[in-house]
Amino acid sequence: MRLQGKRAIVTGGSQGIGLSIAEAYVREGADVCLIGRDAGKLETARQQLGAGSVETISADLATQAGIDKASAGIAGSGRPVDILVNNAGVAFLVPFDAVTQEQFHQSLSLNVxxxxxxxxRLLPAFAPAGASVINLSSYFAGKMIPKRPSSLYSLSKGAVNSLTKSLAFELGPRGIRVNAIAPGTVDTPMRRKSVDNLPESAKAELQAYVERSYPLGRIGRPDDLAGIAVYLASDEAAWTSGGIFPVDGGYTAG
Ligand SMILES: NC(=O)c1ccc[n+]([C@@H]2O[C@H](COP(=O)([O-])OP(=O)(O)OC[C@H]3O[C@@H](n4cnc5c(N)ncnc54)[C@H](OP(=O)(O)O)[C@@H]3O)[C@@H](O)[C@H]2O)c1
Structure with a gap:
């Protein structure tokens, strides 16, 4: 067990990539705290993880009140935090000239x-021996898809990459490692929501594009991200910080 005795916080841990990472952490012996807005989804996820060592906190992290609630809930137990996965995110794939102030605010509030x-807020709660912060970025920080307008989403994920590197530099002397995972397209509720709204012809075009563009011939599954998330959280990655790791079936190699 590579994470035995560690305490991990996973934002957006009730579904998709976050849930898959949380599952892997539990398998590796960590105690996990899941954060999301919907208490029902969190409870379903907690049952799915099937462990008494899973806590949940319902909070809207796109608000200051939600950040306050989450950080107070995490610190409240008095147990140090070894791993923080900043995974909760939202993707508005909206043409630049149609992006609203509200979408802009929501996207930046949650993603950044x-x-x-x-x-x-969690700095005082991090384990004195050191901690690992893992941020969820996206290939969209630097590579775009035809007909998938991403100015707002790409802006937010570019900021994630800059923040990851600057924090690695600034927090390294305190023993805190900061890395980002940049997934390619992954089949999650987020992805399905954005594709389900497309007209049938656009869906077919997108599918053909994916088949052409992913050297490994498919989009990702949530558990494709779990291995690197375990590695970055573990002591095996003790000298790994400031990295933006693509996990994308080879998509950004082209
Ligand atoms: N799926 C992809 O293709 C893909 C590709 C590259 C990068 N990513 C990134 O990977 C991360 C996870 O993506 P995903 O596809 O797994 O997303 P997802 O299926 O939409 O899941 C998002 C999770 O975040 C929670 N969440 C959403 N808004 C929140 C808020 N305001 N406060 C607290 N929690 C909130 C959701 O629970 P509630 O709704 O209950 O709050 C849910 O648990 C995101 O940062 C995303 O940008 C995804």
């Missing part, structure tokens, strides 16, 4: 502000 301030 929550990552920034939750990490800041």
């Amino acid at each position: 502000t929550a990552m920034f301030f939750l990490t800041q």
